[in-house]
Amino acid sequence: MSTADRPLSFMSFSEALAAVKQREANRLAGKPFHPRPSAAPAYRVGTPLMRSVLIAAFLLASQIGNAEPLKCTITKKFVCDVAQGCRPSAANIWNEIDLERKTFVRCDRASCDTYDARMSQSGAYTNIEVPGRGPHR
Numbered sequence: 001m002s003t004a005d006r007p008l009s010f011m012s013f014s015e016a017l018a019a020v021k022q023r024e025a026n027r028l029a030g031k032p033f034h035p036r037p038s039a040a041p042a043y044r045v046g047t048p049l050m051r052s053v054l055i056a057a058f059l060l061a062s063q064i065g066n067a068e069p070l071k072c073t074i075t076k077k078f079v080c081d082v083a084q085g086c087r088p089s090a091a092n093i094w095n096e097i098d099l100e101r102k103t104f105v106r107c108d109r110a111s112c113d114t115y116d117a118r119m120s121q122s123g124a125y126t127n128i129e130v131p132g133r134g135p136h137r
Contacts, residue, residue, distance in 0.1 A: 069096045069097060069098040069099075069105075070096065070097040070098075070099070071094055071095070071096050072094060072095040072096075072097070073094045074091045074093040074094060074095070075091055076088070076091055077089045077090070077091035077093065092108055092109045093106070093107065093108050094107050095107070096112075097117075097128060099119060099126065102116065102117050102118070102119055103115065103116060103117055104116075104117040104128060104130045115130045115131075115132075116130075116131070117129060117130050117131075118130075118131065
């Protein structure tokens with residue numbers, strides 16, 4: 001492998017400068033140059049280092065996927081009173097739950113109200129408590 005074909009990161013400064021000059025001369029002369037897409041050394045997927053890198057990337061990607069707020073759309077709503085009992089009503093309401101910011105947002109057609117929330121894990125479930133907005137006022 002000639003100096004001009006080696007990745008720049010594995011060369012001394014003078015070798016890298018000479019390689020850049022050679023590549024520029026080749027470009028001006030119309031010679032094709034196909035650089036490697038990465039200057040990093042090639043690792044096989046079976047090596048422990050590469051396996052660790054792939055697992056770390058997967059775990060980071062799965063955490064990033066959970067970063068978006070959850071949106072719960074209310075599909076049925078009932079209005080109840082003593083005189084008439086319960087009857088269906090238009091359900092134009094949704095809730096947004098942001099686990100990272102620990103907020104609970106209640107929205108309707110007019111606006112959204114944002115509340116701080118306490119969140120706790122219980123097995124596979126997340127318990128959400130909105131202080132001052134429930135039966136425990």
